[in-house]
Amino acid sequence: MASEASPYRLLGTRIPYIEGPLKVSGRAEYTDDLTRPNLLVGRLLRSPWPHARLRSIDVSAARKMPGVAAVLTGEKYPTTFGVLPITHDETALAVGKTRYIGDILAAVAASDELSAERALAAIQVDAEVLPEYSDPHVGLGAVAEPIHSRGLNGSNIQKEVHQHFGDVDAAFAEAAHTVRVRGTFAGVTHAFTEPLVTMAEATPDGRLTVWSATQVPHYLHRALSEVLGIPLHRIRVLKPEVGGGFGGKSDPLPHEIVCAALALETGRPVKMLLDREDVFLTNHGRHPTQNDLRVAADAEGHLLAYDLSAVIDGGAWSSFGTVTTYYNGVLAMGPYRVPNFRYHGRRVYTTKPPSGAMRAHGGTNVRYTIETALDELAEKLGMSPFELRMKNALPPNSTTITQFRITSTSFLACLKAARERSGFDEKFRKLPYGRGIGLGCGFYISGSNSPIHFTPKMPQCTVHLKADMDGGIAVHCMQADIGQGSNTLLAAIVAEVLGVQLERVHVVPVDSDVSPVDIGSYSSRVTFMMGNAARQASERLLALLLAAAHELTGYPAKQLRVREERYEVAHRPEVGVSYLEALHKAMEHSGALQASGAYTSPPMGGTHKGARAGTAPAYSFAAYVAEASVDAETGFFAVEKVWAAFDCGRPLNRLAVEGQIEGSIHMGLGQFMGESMNYRGSRLLNPSLLEYKIPTPQQMPEVEVLLVGADDPEGPFGAKEAGEGPLVAILPAVGNALYDAVGVRFYDLPVTPDKVWKGIERRRAEGTPWKGT
């Protein structure tokens, strides 16, 4: 267990974000803060139809309007793109067809906002309206007008997964207890604070420069090159500060490409700042999902099998959907040993805003389904929910039936901490009616082992360091800090290894001209992969410094140890040189010191179809206990307190880890208690932050963070992820707490007060009292 007493000077302490002073004083520069001379404003015309064949788009009147510099329609850039190389099905602007209300039909660049919007209004679109498919179940079979030509057998199915490990039917035949549940989940969206925004400029030297609010500068770089037909080396992508992403800025997005295209078209810089409604329509949020799960267990409570099938609403495009379809199945593995597993997953195109990756992608809805089903199972067994989980916990250095390699796990320590700190045993089923306590557990990947990469053998992350005569150390890496603190961690690792003060380290903002490739902020990969690459680069730079220290002191490098700003002889500490003395000595040979480090995850996983999905160099584990109170007359409930025990290995920046856990709890509570993309047919009813119900600070429970992870053998300094895994456990913890409070199971998210009230009324009508009420 990592204690507060860290063996490291910086890592493991509470390190405020290095860009914090800029952000809190309003001086940090986000994309919308940037400008260029002669800047044009870009605006988008979106489809008013859920599904239509485009007959013609007449832009002649719009082109002639005052202030208009360019009007663009789809046929000029018909090359398809998409975040996964195997499912390129998007175009920058609609070509031939429009597939949801919000699809981009045309774009305008004009001198100002008003001229741009007036030009949009002057565009005439003639279209033949096609059948809309808002319900994914309708699209499971053949349909009159498939949304994409790639749908299986004339259906709207984008991806179908069949997996079977062991013998599920035999396991159910011998099971002493079974539980069957259906979890239904409305779509939720990221609702990051900074709206989507891009600025682009094409210059006479034949280069294109793009600034964008993105989580993955590298994928944007690639998509721009593919769609615009410009070689990668003539495109420069910059990532200014980003105000949150949560997965919603990880796909290359159409407006980014359109903005660049308008810059090419006009020869002038163009900025495109999307409205909140645009952001809702761009979506790529968590998939609306229906999970049907059966669980089998023996008489002692050993899990025998999961049998899971899912229908997943993909919206108009593929996006990350193939990964989602696999994840919604395979992330059912862990934190328990499940010897037999069958999964049938189908992701279906619908004429709605595209779904994609959102924090704890693919793992959230299935985790809720499992953890609430296990709560039912424990009740059937007459067993404590903790005992059931302890009995089935995956041990360290084990392998799941899906061939996931589990190295470190402190899941049992998580259970112990959450149980003891919350006083669970004294409260469970013993609190008065209307008050309840529940357990939910979590499991998530710490970096995908299977990178989305166009040259698969390249490292997943590369870090370059340069130390020059001023003593400063410049760090280059394309990892994308989107508010999660990766810049600070990168600087801290470099400072830790070299023994220098944190302020000497300057993380150079992402610029594809100079930043070596990292594949971005998704799949909870940055701490693990960038951390290892940064450590390697720093150790290589340190070797140069120690060689110089050897020259100066005469003692061999291996007898030297790193102190703050000083390298000294281990057994004669009075002999040593300062960091600057060593640096300047080393520079006599080579000028500025440079070193690079890289990370590639080791080979792992099985050989079956889809075997790579869900493989990761490490996994995080969680056990959360939530205590909640319910107003039985109205159905309103409050989450009073959460004990969040989490295994992220060694937390490298405790401040950041605690922030991630608290933020994850807020986000997970949002999906549980009120957030939902509400539709009438294919039409999004609530594309605003007023009607999309993100919980307010008043609704946040007190959170007690319990970091109990042991060092991971491969993680940098023992660390694993803490960005997404902390989200999944809160939803079932609260769901199970509500059951303990009022005796009603909630399997249809979000659990708004009217549903709670209805559930309580139903139970009363059935005449089955709970806790005597």
Added chain:
Amino acid sequence: MHLDPFELHEPATVEEALELAGTLSGKFDYLAGGTDLLPNYKMHINLRPHLISLERVSELRGVSSNRIGAMTRLAEVEESPDLSRAYPGVAEAVREVATPLVRASGTVGGNLLLETRCFFFNQTYPWRQSLGFCLKADGDRCHVVPQKERCYATFSGDLAPALAALEAEVEVAGPSGRRRMPVEHLYNAAGDGILRLSLVPGEIVVAIHFPESARRARSAYTKLRVRPSFDFPELGVAAAVWGAAEAPEKVRLAIGGLETYPRRFDEDTDALAGAPLTDARVRTVAEAVTRRVRPVHNTFLPPDYRRRMTEVFVRRTLSRVRAPNGSVAA
């Protein structure tokens, strides 16, 4: 989203404002705090080329224990200890409006005259265009209750029920002079979500006046909404009770957030005068009121739930004010 250009007028007196209103008849909106009007303008809802700002009209300002000027910011009411002590129900209602930022701009008059709201109305121009415009803006049909005559948009102000329960009056100034009327008469009970007010064109709300008797009432306001901040009411119940719990002189109940206008339920509460406000009697009134209300599905929570919660909220709100110490023997 952008604001289309408009011409801003800034009269200094009520009379100047009325004169401008006469000149610009049909082509203007009055601008108070702007927290509701300007977002609607950004969504290109019922735009007018002229805005007459009431910001500089000093007569419309000021809070005292028996008067609130219409241009008083909600935050000023919130910060007035006299008012909060005298009319707890009003103080509760004000504190529940939107957010501190909105209350810093939003005004008392603006909250009373708040535009009615609906899922199919409070949307951007392209959104409404893609569905087909509705009765309330640019169109000829209703998407909530499909027909072509009546608008079902919901009245979503918090102050009106709280003031109506206390029998407060509103003073208005218009082209034909000044008049005073009970707050609930500001709304057009024979109208709908569009013809929602009884004001004649150009009339300005000048102030709220509290009758002497309002100071003797115990009052409360209870708001149903998904989140404890930001959200408009899905139901807002105000109650006021005069006299002892054993034999109250008068009980008043007013409800907003459910239908196209806020209303009072005197026909039900008059029966409560003179006899102890027991749980059973409170419940009887709550059930009677619940039978009368007809919410429709144009807010976040389902209408059946909002209707059923009316019973709970009426009961709870009345129970809070039935006795000086908040409790009474059943």
